[in-house]
Every structure is written in structure tokens, then in C-alpha cells.
Amino acid sequence: MINKPKGTQDILPQDSPLWRKIEDAAHRVCAAFGYQEMRTPVFEDTSLFQRGVGDSTDVVQKEMYTFEDKGGRSITLRPEGTASFVRSYIENSLYANPQPTKLYYLISCYRYEKPQSGRLREFHQFGVECFGGTTDATDVEVITLALRFFEELDVKDLVLNLNSIGCPVCKKEYNQKLVEYFKQYEDKLCDTCKERLYKNPMRIIDCKSPICSEIAADAPKMIDHLCADCQEHFDKTRAYLDALKVPYQVNPNIVRGLDYYTRTVFEITSSSLGAQSTVCGGGRYNGLVEELGGKPTEGIGFAIGLERLILILKNQGYSAVTEQTPALYVASIGEEADMFTQKLVFTLRSKGIHAESDLCGRSVKAQMKYANKLGAKFTMVLGEDEIKRGTADLKNMETGETQSVSLDEDTIYTMIK
Ligand code: HAM
Numbered sequence: 001m002i003n004k005p006k007g008t009q010d011i012l013p014q015d016s017p018l019w020r021k022i023e024d025a026a027h028r029v030c031a032a033f034g035y036q037e038m039r040t041p042v043f044e045d046t047s048l049f050q051r052g053v054g055d056s057t058d059v060v061q062k063e064m065y066t067f068e069d070k071g072g073r074s075i076t077l078r079p080e081g082t083a084s085f086v087r088s089y090i091e092n093s094l095y096a097n098p099q100p101t102k103l104y105y106l107i108s109c110y111r112y113e114k115p116q117s118g119r120l121r122e123f124h125q126f127g128v129e130c131f132g133g134t135t136d137a138t139d140v141e142v143i144t145l146a147l148r149f150f151e152e153l154d155v156k157d158l159v160l161n162l163n164s165i166g167c168p169v170c171k172k173e174y175n176q177k178l179v180e181y182f183k184q185y186e187d188k189l190c191d192t193c194k195e196r197l198y199k200n201p202m203r204i205i206d207c208k209s210p211i212c213s214e215i216a217a218d219a220p221k222m223i224d225h226l227c228a229d230c231q232e233h234f235d236k237t238r239a240y241l242d243a244l245k246v247p248y249q250v251n252p253n254i255v256r257g258l259d260y261y262t263r264t265v266f267e268i269t270s271s272s273l274g275a276q277s278t279v280c281g282g283g284r285y286n287g288l289v290e291e292l293g294g295k296p297t298e299g300i301g302f303a304i305g306l307e308r309l310i311l312i313l314k315n316q317g318y319s320a321v322t323e324q325t326p327a328l329y330v331a332s333i334g335e336e337a338d339m340f341t342q343k344l345v346f347t348l349r350s351k352g353i354h355a356e357s358d359l360c361g362r363s364v365k366a367q368m369k370y371a372n373k374l375g376a377k378f379t380m381v382l383g384e385d386e387i388k389r390g391t392a393d394l395k396n397m398e399t400g401e402t403q404s405v406s407l408d409e410d411t412i413y414t415m416i417k
Helices: 016-033 046-052 058-063 082-091 136-152 168-183 191-199 210-216 228-243 306-315 335-350 364-374 384-389 409-416
Strands: 043-045 065-068 074-077 101-110 122-131 158-164 262-270 278-284 299-305 328-332 355-357 378-382 391-396 402-406
Touching: 016 101, 016 122, 016 136, 016 306, 043 046, 043 082, 046 058, 046 074, 046 082, 082 101, 082 122, 082 299, 122 136, 122 306, 136 158, 136 228, 136 262, 136 278, 136 299, 158 228, 168 191, 228 262, 262 299, 278 306, 299 306, 328 335, 328 364, 335 355, 335 378, 335 384, 335 409, 364 378, 378 384, 378 409, 384 391, 391 409, 402 409
Parallel strands: 328 355, 328 378
Antiparallel strands: 043 074, 065 074, 101 122, 122 299, 158 262, 262 278, 278 299, 378 391, 391 402
């Protein structure tokens, strides 16, 4: 037997209603906030993520599914959605429309990570990206959209963690301070972080190795080194959140694992998730559009991990079993009756009625047993006599009542709908 690849999941029929509920909530909330759905390819040119997400990130260094296609191109399965959306925004000239451009997505992503609860190699994200929103209120719109989505699904006990990681100007000075700090511990850092020390020291703060995390705990914090403009942006964002009475905590340790962020970064965490407690991560990326070949354009977004969201909902005791029970099961005896049954079932289905019939060559008794198992609301048995007469007994399975009805689709439709 061939099993599914490590770190992947089958979404089984019993889980589909919950996935649909989540997706429906995403569509509804985005509509209210004026965000439009967009879809991009599952795979992209590898250089998009190298340049977009950043060469010294874990995602690019260790986790990408990269391969050469038959034409010799280097292709990567998308590890996230932002870089692809920026590419598409530029390539399709979406900047030519009145700004901001407000987009959302429901996508699968691929990262070669060590699988554990809440960490998969194929996972799904609901995310939004807002391009060309220049005011501080944009940050708040995006953050509150995420919160509104969780509220729509009645997700409890979430914490919004907020931080600012500054702009290239203040980051440059801060990076020097970080290098000075980490240099003292250079020997103890993991090999990857030794390399990062002079290239991108902020990534050390994000390193998952226990020794690096311990050293990073006392490293200088970006929030204490913001330039005046970044400080003002952060203060105003907080003032908006306060005005909207959105609870949050400032968490100076949030640096995010991807290189494109500037200024506002945020993560929404849940205590019911264990080690992988972040269900939503996002922030501003004011330099990314330009980095990928577009005009300077401000951007901000987030992505929510849907498998993690499902873990929270299940831990909260949510069980979405909206079974698909047929309105009518038509049992048949013999070939002629079966032909009639198939036509009847097809016509009722065309009218939107969930009707079922036998596809396994069962006996009438077994067909009725199966109809019971399916939870059919009405049943009917068709044989030669019924077809000749043009009438049959329609049984209400809840009350046990039986009624003779004409075998004409409109009559049956009216009786069972
Ligand atoms: P991220 O923090 O890498 O950000 O991922 C966002 C969310 O995706 C995480 O908080 C988590 O819930 C989920 N996630 C990430 N990796 C895995 C995994 N291996 N298994 C299961 N779930 C996972 C981004 O992807 C950014 N593109 C978000 C963003 C959008 N920033 C601005 N716009």
C-alpha cells in the first residue's frame, strides 16, 4: 500500500463541513471588509521566494520544495502566499486600479519542516494582502479583519501580539547593536546563525535552536530603537486599536520568520495549540513590491494556518457534523423499475433535491436497510406493479406514515421538498 507523504493530511468527508464553514466565514468577512479573492499558481520561479521571502530565512534555506522542471527551470512549491501576490500585483498591473488593492486567498502551502502537531509539510492558509494603503488605519483594518474572522467562528482565548520592527533606516542601526551583542556568543550559536550573524542578525532572534533562543532572549529589542517616524506609526496604530477597544499585548520578541517585514508585525496565538501556538502571523512589508520590480508601494497582510485553526476549534469541542441526509431514497426491483428510478432520481436532483438509489445491486431488503443508514427522510419502493399503476407508497421515515402518490416528478417533488 502507498501511504500519503509525510507531513500531509487527507481531508476526509467528516471534516469537510468544518473546512467549508471556515472558508465560508473567510468569504463573508472579506466581503464585508471589501477584499477580493485572488488565486495564483501553486508553483513559482524559485527566485521569487529567494528574493521575496529572503535568502537567510529558514523557509528559503531549509524548507522549500524546489526542483528543476523538464525545461531546466528552477521551480518552487509556494511556501507562503505574499511573494506570489506581490508578483501578481506587479505583473497584472493591479496598481493601475484605484488604490488600495485589497486581496485575499485560501491556498495550500508547502514547507519541508519536521512534522508535529500543527506543523505540516502541506498546509493551508487564509490570508489577505492590502497594497497601497498608506495610513496607520490600514494596519488596523488588516488586524481587525483577522480578529473579526476568528470572532465569526467563535474562536476563544486568542491573544494579539503586536510589535514594530522598524524600517531599513532604524533596522540598520539596530542590526549593528545586534551584531555587537551576538558576537559575544559567536562560538555558542548554531552553524546557521554563525552565518547569519553578519548577514542578517535579526534572524538569530527567530532561530528555533534552544541555545540560540536562550542567547536571543536578552538581545536588544527593536522596539527600543525605532526611528521617530516608525515610533509615530507604531503609536498611532496602537491608538487606533485602543479606540476600537481591541485588546493586544506589545511583544518585543516578535520578529517574524520572513525577511520582508517593516514596521508593524503581529501574531495571534492560542494557548490551546501547544508548541505551535501561532495561528495567525502578519505585518507590513513596505519594501517588497519594489524589491520584486514594482514601484514603491506599501503593503500589509496576514495569513492564518487553517490546520491550526481546526485544532483550536476541535479543542474547543467543535464538531461540525452536518450530515448530508437524502430527502428521498428510491428502492427498485428489476431492470425496468431501476431504469425508471434512475430517471426519477436524476430529475429530482436537477431540481436540487438530494435523492438516492441503489448502485450496488442490493436486494430490496438491503436497499431499505441502507436507506435507513443514510437517514433518508422519505423512501419509496418501485417494482413492475408500481410502474404499471403509475403510483407508489411514499413512506415518511420519521413518522412511519405511508401515502400513495402519483409517480410523476412534480408531485413527488412537492411532497418531499
Ligand atoms: P507565516 O507566519 O510563515 O506567515 O505563516 C502564517 C501562518 O501559517 C502561521 O501562523 C501558521 O498558522 C501557519 N503555518 C505556517 N507554517 C506552517 C506549517 N508548516 N504547518 C501548518 N501551519 C503552518 C506567512 O506565511 C506570511 N505570508 C503571512 C503574511 C501575509 N504576512 C503578510 N502577509
